[in-house]
Amino acid sequence: MSMDYLALDEELDPEEYVICEYTVKSDLDIKTAGVRIAEEESTGTWTHPTTLSDDIFQRYGAKVTEAKNDKVRIGYPVIDFSGDIGGIPQILSIIAGNLFGLDSLEGVRLVNLEMPSKLVKNYPGPRFGLEGLRTILNRPKKPLVGTIVKPKIGLPPKEFADYVYQAGKGGLTNSKDDETLVDQDFCPLEDRVNCVSEKLDLLQEEGHQMIHAHNISTNAHEILDAADIALENGARQLMVDVLTVGFPGLQALAEDPSVDVPIHVHRAMHGAITKNPDHGISMPVIAKLVRMAGGDALHTGTYGAGKMHADISEELFSKEVLLGEEHDLKKVMPVSSGGLHPGLVQELMDVSGKDVQIQAGGGVSGHPDGVMAGAKALTQAVDAVCSGIGLREYAKEHTELKKALDKWM
Ligand code: CAP
Ligand code: MG
Numbered sequence: 001m002s003m004d005y006l007a008l009d010e011e012l013d014p015e016e017y018v019i020c021e022y023t024v025k026s027d028l029d030i031k032t033a034g035v036r037i038a039e040e041e042s043t044g045t046w047t048h049p050t051t052l053s054d055d056i057f058q059r060y061g062a063k064v065t066e067a068k069n070d071k072v073r074i075g076y077p078v079i080d081f082s083g084d085i086g087g088i089p090q091i092l093s094i095i096a097g098n099l100f101g102l103d104s105l106e107g108v109r110l111v112n113l114e115m116p117s118k119l120v121k122n123y124p125g126p127r128f129g130l131e132g133l134r135t136i137l138n139r140p141k142k143p144l145v146g147t148i149v150k151p152k153i154g155l156p157p158k159e160f161a162d163y164v165y166q167a168g169k170g171g172l173t174n175s176k177d178d179e180t181l182v183d184q185d186f187c188p189l190e191d192r193v194n195c196v197s198e199k200l201d202l203l204q205e206e207g208h209q210m211i212h213a214h215n216i217s218t219n220a221h222e223i224l225d226a227a228d229i230a231l232e233n234g235a236r237q238l239m240v241d242v243l244t245v246g247f248p249g250l251q252a253l254a255e256d257p258s259v260d261v262p263i264h265v266h267r268a269m270h271g272a273i274t275k276n277p278d279h280g281i282s283m284p285v286i287a288k289l290v291r292m293a294g295g296d297a298l299h300t301g302t303y304g305a306g307k308m309h310a311d312i313s314e315e316l317f318s319k320e321v322l323l324g325e326e327h328d329l330k331k332v333m334p335v336s337s338g339g340l341h342p343g344l345v346q347e348l349m350d351v352s353g354k355d356v357q358i359q360a361g362g363g364v365s366g367h368p369d370g371v372m373a374g375a376k377a378l379t380q381a382v383d384a385v386c387s388g389i390g391l392r393e394y395a396k397e398h399t400e401l402k403k404a405l406d407k408w409m
Contacts, residue, residue, distance in 0.1 A: 003054065005038040006031060007063035007075075017063075017075035019114040020095050024072055025107035025278050031064070034072035037099045037108070038062035042076060078116050088247040088289055091119075096281055107278035113285045115292070120327040123292040124254040128262040129330030130323070130355060133296060136236075136262070137173045137209050142386050143354050144333065145379050146174030147371075148361035153181050160187055161195035163371055167364060168203040168210040170375020170400075174357060177215035179241050179268040183226075189214065190229050197234030213239035213264035223249045227259050239264040243273075243286075247293045254294020264335070265295035275309055282314055287321040290332065297333035298322060303351040307339025312351070323355060333357050341366070342381035342391070342401055343409040349385045358382060368403050377404035 008031075012019060026033045039045065042062035043052055060080055066073035076094055096110050126132070134140055147167045149160055164175045183189040196212050203210050214235045216226035223245065227238055242250050242265045253259045273280040283300060290298050300318040304310040322332040334356050336348055341363030348358065360378055367374030380401040384394035395402035 003048075003052070003057045003061065005035045005042075005044070005062060005064050006067070007065050008067065010063060010065050012063065012065060012075040014114060015116045015118060016078050018078060018081060018091070018095065018116065018119065019065075019073065019075045020110060021112040022072045022074070022099075023070050023107075023109045023111055023278075024105060025070065026105045028104055030070065030072060031067040033105055034064035034067040034074065036102055036104055037072060038064050038074050040098050040102060041074075041094050042080060078119060081119055088123075088251065088293060091289075092247075096285075100279070107276075109276075109278060109280055109282065110285055111282045113288050115288070115327070117327050120292055120329070124251060124294040125292060125329035126263075126294055126296045126332055127254060127260075127330075128296045130296075130333040131331065133262055133333050133357075136211060139173055141354060143349065143352070143382055144173045144357040145171070145375075145382050146176065146335075146337075146357055146359040147172055147364040147375060147378070148176055148178050148337065148359060149181075150178070150361045150365040152178035152361075153184060154186060157187055157191040157195040160192055161199045163365070164196050164210075164212055165199040165203065166371040167375045168199070168208050169206075170364075170372040170377075171208075171379035172364075172375045173210055174213070174237075174359070175210065176213035176237075176239055176264055176359070178361070179215065179217075179239075179266045182215050182217055189216065189226065190233055193230050193233035193235050197236075200234075200236060211236040211262070213237040213262075215239045215241070215266075217241040217245045217249075217266075220246065220249055220252070224252060224256055227253055227256070231258065231261065235261060237262050237264055239266060241266045241268040242290055242293075242295065242298075243267060243269040247289055250290065250295055251293040262296035263294065265290050265298040267299045271309065274314075277311070282317075284314060284317040284321045287318045287332075288326070291322060291326060291329050295332055297335050297357055299335045299337055302336045302338055302340055302344075302348055305340065305344045305348045305351075306337070316351070319352070331355075335359060337361075339363075341408045342377040342404040345378070345381035346385050346391055349382075354386070363404075363408070366407075367400070368407055369400065373400040373403065376400040 364374035
C-alpha cells in the first residue's frame, strides 16, 4: 500500500486527531510542503526509512487534509500524543517542532490548533477564570482596571506597596508586578508580598477590594516553592511569564491544590514567535494552550490602541479563544495592556467590549498628579465608556481624567 501523507478532503474525526493549520512560504508546491511537515512531525524524515512499516504508517502517520494557496491543514493521530508523560511540551514538539527549521520551507506559521476533548480533559484549565475574578473583585460587568507598578524595577518593598495602595485608593481593582521583577535584592519577593498584602488588607478595611499579581517566574523545580512564599505572605494572585517559564510551570501551579488564588499570565517573549507574519506561532494558539494549562487571565493585546505591534484579526481570534466554548474549560480574562492611558479606553473598549482587564503602567504612574490621580483617571475613563458618555464630556466633572486627556491626547 502506498504511504501517502496526502489525504486531501478526508473528513477527520475531531476526537481522533489533533488538527493544525499552518501558513507556508516555500518554493515547493503547497501539497509537497504539507507532506514535508506531516512526515517530519509523524512517521517520516528526509528519506524513506526502510524500517517504516505500513502498519506503523497507517497507525501513526499524519494526514494532510488541505493544501491550497498558502494554507495547509494537518491531522496528527491522537495516539501520537498518548501516555502519562509528555504534556504540552510533547504536544509542541510535534505540532511546532522541527518543521520550523526545515530548509525547504522558507516560512511556516502555526495559526490554529484544534484539540480533541480526550486530550484536553488531561489539563486543569482555569481554576477561577473570568467569572472567578469578577466574583473576587465584586465587579460583575465592568472591565477590571489595573496598573503595573512602575518603574519596572527599583522600588523597595514599602514604596512599591505604597504605589499599590495609591492605585487602590484611586479605584483600581488590580495591580501587578512587572514581568522583569521577581526576587531581586532591591525588592525581594517575600518582603514585597508582605508589604503589598498589608496595603490590600488596609484597602479592604476601607471598603475597597483589590488584588495584586506577584510574579513568581522562576526555574521549574522552584516555582511551587516560590508560590508557597508568596501565598504564606498573603498573596492574592500569582503571575507567571508563561513563555519564559514554560507551560509546565503554569500547569504545575494550576494543578497544585495549595495554589488557591488566580494566576495572571504574562506573555513576555511572545513577540519572538508571534510577530513575524510568515514564520512562528500565532497568539491564538498560545492562548489555547494557556487556557488548557490553567491561566486565569492572559495578555492578548490592545487591538492597536497601545504601544505594542498588533494584528487586530489575530487579537480578536485570541479573545474568542479565551472567551469561547472550549471543552467546558472556564473562560479566561483577556488582558489589554501596553502603552494604554485613560484617553485610549474608548477606542479599546469599542473593540474589546467589557470582558477585559484594562491595564496601564505609564498611563497611571505618568499622570501629572501621581499614581492615585492616574488610577482615578483610568477608573473614570472606564466609567464614562460604560455610561455611554464621551471622555471629554465626562472630564468636565472629573479633573483627574481631564488632566490625563490634556497630557496624552
Ligand atoms: C505595560 C507593560 C506590559 C506590556 C506587555 C510593559 O506597561 O507592563 O508588560 O503590556 O505587553 O512592561 O510594557 P505600560 P503585552 O502600560 O507602561 O506600557 O500586554 O502586549 O504582552
Ligand atoms: Mg510589563
